[in-house]
Amino acid sequence: MLARTSTRASTARARARSSRSSNAGARAPGERAARRHRARTRASNDPAATTATARERARCYGCGVGVQTRSNDVAGYVDVATYERKATHGQWDMMLCARCAKLSNGAYVNAVEGQGGVKASPGLITPKELRDQLKPIREKKALVVKVVDATDFHGSFLKKVRDVVGGNPIVLVVTKIDLLGNAVDHDALERWVAKEAETRRLTLAGIALVSSRRGSGMREAVLQMMRERNGRDVYVIGAANVGKSSFIRAAMEELRSAGNYFAPTKRLPVASAMPGTTLGVIPLKAFEGKGVLFDTPGVFLHHRLNSLLSAEDLSEMKLGSSLKKFVPPTPECAEPPGFASFKGYSLYWGSFVRVDVLECPPNVTFGFFGPKSTRVSLMKTADVPETISGQEEAALRLVQEIDFLPPMHVDGPLVDLSVSGLGGWIRVEKTSGRGDGPIRAHIYGIRGLEVFARDVMPTA
Ligand SMILES: Nc1nc2c(ncn2[C@@H]2O[C@H](COP(=O)(O)OP(=O)(O)OP(=O)(O)O)[C@@H](O)[C@H]2O)c(=O)[nH]1
Ligand SMILES: [Mg+2]
Structure with a gap:
């Protein structure tokens, strides 16, 4: 009986072996090499070779922060049982912290001091600590992929990028193009981007x-990245929440579909709508041969709305949805009566931006391109309530002024007022060539917010 069982078992093992080898035979040679490489990497994580340093170096693969088993409220938390199980098998690079698990499920969990005004508390990482991790880049020879959010080009651009990356070559990736709608002229947009970089x-x-x-x-x-990197490491950098980790995840998919089986498909950096998702530099062995691809923590820019809002507000507002265009109908003019114009009116965008129109010909409109959740309302400037004393924090501050004479006898868009970190802008547009005159407006925003007056982005 015993003999028969063992014969059956050995036949089953032999079958399994043969099916494994025939599967392996069906794989492309590149994939076999990649598997061998991964096996070697795992072997180097042999528990026998476990040292205190390996424990210290264990990082969450989702956000890159050091793992810890002490506090569930702090980034990097892994429960003791999971930690010990993974540690026993030397799986130091296979741990996902509790915060990343929640972020992956759509929760908004903050880990950064100052986000939405959050005060310093134990376990929160400061924007400076995040930024300091980028310091080695300028000392190395590397390719830099700088990611910018198409819906917040000016707010997410990182003006002083050379301070961060030194003289290293930069490929500029403008992401979230899908949010601009289907009617985008890509060539025109690329020319606009090139001009902005040149400026x-x-x-x-x-x-x-x-x-x-x-x-x-x-x-x-991905082709540009591979062409430019020349065996060097690649660092993907950018402002917080622009889409760096998402870009890396999509790039891995693209690399694999192009036959690069070295590109990992599992245990990739986590992407989420919460700014400050990535907290440490995350290396990915994505290329055959030399070179590592690094995801990096986002740079916190205090003038961006998504840094000024709390996790609760962000969750409620659901920024990052497709841009919706809303053009409020031109009201009857406050002064002189009987004319239709925005002159003398204030346009509120949610509760964080207000445009007071001081001068405006009748044929000028204000188009709001932004998330659906952000309502536009109109009132006479004369009726805008005074700041109530004691509510200084809630008061809007003057952040931008526009004052110009549009070209005569032509119609079309004139200027975009891009609200940093909102993912959207206000487009000032002349709807007919007739009726000329100056446009003067004051733009107010919540404390810290920046609004950029920029050349019109070529979108519908
Ligand atoms: N519609 C759309 N959303 C995107 C795209 N890329 C990223 N996102 C969304 O943008 C948000 C931020 O993406 P992440 O990849 O986490 O951004 P990040 O730059 O890595 O953010 P940090 O790690 O916080 O600095 C997430 O909600 C993503 O789903 C895109 O191409 N299109
Ligand atoms: Mg990230």
Whole structure:
């Protein structure tokens, strides 16, 4: 009986072996090499070789922060049982912290001091600590992929990028293109992006317009990255929440579909709508041969709305949805009566931006391109309530002024007022060539917010 069982078992083992080997035979040679490479990497994580340093170095693969088993309220928390199980098998690079698990399920869990005004408390990481992790980049020879959010180009651009990356070549990836709608002229947009980079005297090794969510433009972006890196490491950098980790996830998919089986598909950096998702530099062995791809923590820019709002507000507002266009109808003019114009009116965008229109010909409109959740309302400037004393924090502050004479006898968009970190802008547009006159407006915003007056972005 015993003999028969063992014969059956050995036959089953032999069958399993043969099916494994025939599966392996069906794999592309590149994939076999990649598997061997991963096996070697795992072997180097042999528990026998476990040292205190390996424990110390254990990082959450989702956010890159050091793992800890002490506090569930702090980033990097892994429960003791899971930690011990993974540690026994030397799986130091296979731990996902509790915060990342929640973020992956759509929760908004903050880990950064100052986000939405959050005060310092134990376990919160400061924006400076995040930024300091980028310091080694400028000392190395590397390719930099700088990611910018298409819906917040000016707010997310990182003006002083050369301070961070030194003289390293930069490929500029403009992501979230899908949020601009389907009617975007890509060539015109690319020219606009190139001009904006030129204005900032930033020489680029390439420009790619992508949607990590839809995968569009990813092939070209990955080709540019591979072409420019020349065996060097690649650092993906950018402001917080612009879409760096999502870009990396989409790039891994693209690399694999192009036959690069070295690109990992599991245990990738976590992407979420909460700014400050990535907290440490995350290395990914994505290329055959030399070179590592690094995800990095986002740079916190205090003038961006998504840094000024709390996790609760962000969750409620659901920023990052497709841009909706809303053009309020032109009201009857406050002064002189009987005319239709925005002159003398104030346009509120949610509770964080207000445009007071001081001068405006009748044929000028204000188009709001932004998340659906952000309502636009109108009132006469004369009726705007005075700041109630004691509510100084809630008061809006003057952040931008526009004062110009549009070209005569032409119609079309004139200027975009881009609200930093909102993912959207206000487009001032002349709807007919007739009726000219100056446009003067004061733009108010919540404390810290910046509004950029920029050349019109070529979107519908
Ligand atoms: N529609 C759309 N959303 C995107 C795209 N790329 C990223 N997002 C969303 O943008 C948010 C931020 O994405 P992440 O990849 O986490 O951004 P990040 O730059 O890594 O953020 P930090 O790690 O916090 O600095 C998430 O909600 C993503 O789903 C895109 O191409 N299209
Ligand atoms: Mg990230």
